[in-house]
Amino acid sequence: MSRKFSDGRLVIASHNSGKVREIGELLAPFGVEVVSAGALGLDEPEETGTTFVANAELKAHAAAKAANLPALADDSGLAVDCLGGDPGIYSARWAGPGKDFAAAMALVNDRMGDSPDRRGRFVCALALAWPDGVCETFEGVVEGEMVWPPRGAQGFGYDPMFQPQGHTVTFGEMEPAKKHEMSHRADAFHKLVAACFQR
Structure with a gap:
């Protein structure tokens, strides 16, 4: 049985404004x-964890302890099949200190080379931690394929090169509301909300 969230205030353990929004x-x-x-x-x-879940837990515990409030952390990224799951937990690091995702997308495309396998997925792990150390974790996935060149200016990160399964547009071209309904973060969120939140 998951712990229910009953506080009014929640820390989002992120410095990424797109993610916080x-x-x-x-x-x-x-x-x-x-x-x-x-x-x-x-x-x-x-972020010393070796999985999305481990890194999300690490960030949630650190923020909950520092703020003395419940904290929600997300660790998410892009896993490309022909790259053995890379960039994976290093998705943000591939963008460098300047968070240059145009360069990160170019790097993914270069590493993929001529591979006929363009499959990949976005993975999101959510961890909800309380100051007393209790933590609930949930993982969501959305399958798709890599496209080149990138398309669209919506979303953030690798969105312009990711075309979700069954769609003809990338996350970068999709209306934000539509993306929210089906993204890896939405998938993890549905699980989190069902377990820990009540309307």
């Missing part, structure tokens, strides 16, 4: 006030 929109129906780790001046812990 997306999570805030998904939690809006529950009347939860969200505040980002960046706005609270919290440090970003070093």
Whole structure:
């Protein structure tokens, strides 16, 4: 049985404004006030985990402890089949210190070379931690394929090169509301909400 969230305020353990906005929109129906780790001046812990779940837990525990509030962390990324699952947990690092995702997408495409296998997926792990150490984790996935050149200016990160299964547009071309309905983050969120939130 998962612990229910009953506090009014929740720290989003991220300094990524796109991610904070997306999570805030998904939690809006529950009347939860969200505040980002960046706005609270919290440090970003070093992500030493070897899986999305481990890194999400690490970030959620660090923020919950530092803010003395429940904290929700997400660790997500792109896993490309012909690259053995890379960039995976290193998805943000491939963009470098300047968070240059145009360069990161070019790197993915270069590494893929002429591979006929363009399959990949976005994976999202969510961890909801309380200051007392309790933590609930959920994982979501959306399957698709890599396209080149990138298309669209919506979304963020690798969205312009990812075309979800059964669609003819990339996440970069898709209306944000449509993406929210079917993304890896939405998949993980449905599981989180079902387990821990009540309308």
